[in-house]
Amino acid sequence: MTTSLRSSQVAAAVGVNVQTLRYYERRGIIEEPERSLGGHRLYPEETVTTLRIIKAAQRLGFTLDEVADLLEAGKHHHGAGLQSRTETKLAEVDQKIADLNAIRASLLAARDAGCDDLAQCAQSDCCPLPFVHIGAGPKGDSP
Template identity: 40%
Template sequence: MKIGQVAAEADVTVDTVRFYERRGVLPPPERRPSGYREYTPAAVERIRMARALQQLGFTLDEIIDALRAHDGGETTGADHLWRLESVVDRIDARIADLRRTRRSVIDTLTECRTGRCRFQPTGRC
């Protein structure tokens, strides 16, 4: 299967397939005598798994780690839970940061609406 076919079936770009290969998400494919890459259907499934993990919030390094553990048969239910809990913790931290930013923006809006503005040298909006 050529790289374009893999990309189409996995619903990604050819550049994404090459990127995944460079980063180790995909193992290096066999090469045809012409030098073209020759992928197996397993490459499509691996890309789909990587994309599913990405949609769950996994970083690229976490995706690579999870796929390697899966390849080696080293994963357990506890491993999956730990990885997912790690993603939830990261999301919670992001939510907390966004709440702080939101509060700051609301405070600035309130200041501007009352005629005080920290962005103007005169202190007035």
């Protein structure tokens, strides 16, 4: 016989609040637990493992919908598995890194150029910030 855990025990074991458990139940991400005679939710121990998987996947950048899909695919051994999903997530992370590196480069260039006033900088041809005017490319160039 497996041990049943109350909501507060599960929440404490995973580091979430009880409302998170109820939300995951409503979403169908975790199964609705049995109830005690007094009406308390009684979760199987496996729920703690499932919740730890969910939280770990979220820390890796997976959305809750993506995690739910992965859990569902794992239950039925079909669909796009973890390998293909991680490849997709890696591509997204690489794009975010590239975007952040471009932003960082612009900020460093603005700092090094000594820009103190955005309005004045926008009028200068030497300002490194990527100002774009409506109907034109950067710095007023025609498209």
